[in-house]
Amino acid sequence: MNSHVPPPPAIRYLAVTFDCPDPAELARFYSEALSLPVALSTDGFVLLGREGSPGLGFYRVDDYQPPTWPDSTVQKQAHLELGVDDLDAAQARLIALGAAEAGVQPLPHRRRILLDPAGHPFCITL
CATH class of the missing domain: 3.10.180.10 (2,3-Dihydroxybiphenyl 1,2-Dioxygenase, domain 1)
Structure with a gap:
């Protein structure tokens, strides 16, 4: 067949x-x-x-209501993981562009959690 x-x-x-x-x-x-x-x-x-x-x-x-991460009152639906070579330099650049540092940083030596200007959490990772 x-x-x-x-x-x-x-x-x-x-x-x-x-x-x-x-x-x-x-x-x-x-x-x-x-x-x-x-x-x-x-x-x-x-x-x-x-x-x-x-x-x-x-x-x-x-x-629009920004996520309240890590509190789940308003949950995040997604987040970006961005690779970087230098956490401190990348974080400083992104904050200068309008990001904010999240209050919770579980692994700050390997990854930083930032909030974009609309409040979405995203990570920069070595």
């Missing part, structure tokens, strides 16, 4: 999109932090990325 099964449809990873109160401001932070250009911008959405590579999106939510 010779039956032909069609291949599965191609699925590509395009982007991770974060809810936030101000897409332009959050995109500015990540654009400068990761050297990513703006690929698309509207009043309510900004996408950062390069042709052929996954990007980061930022979507306006009018009643």
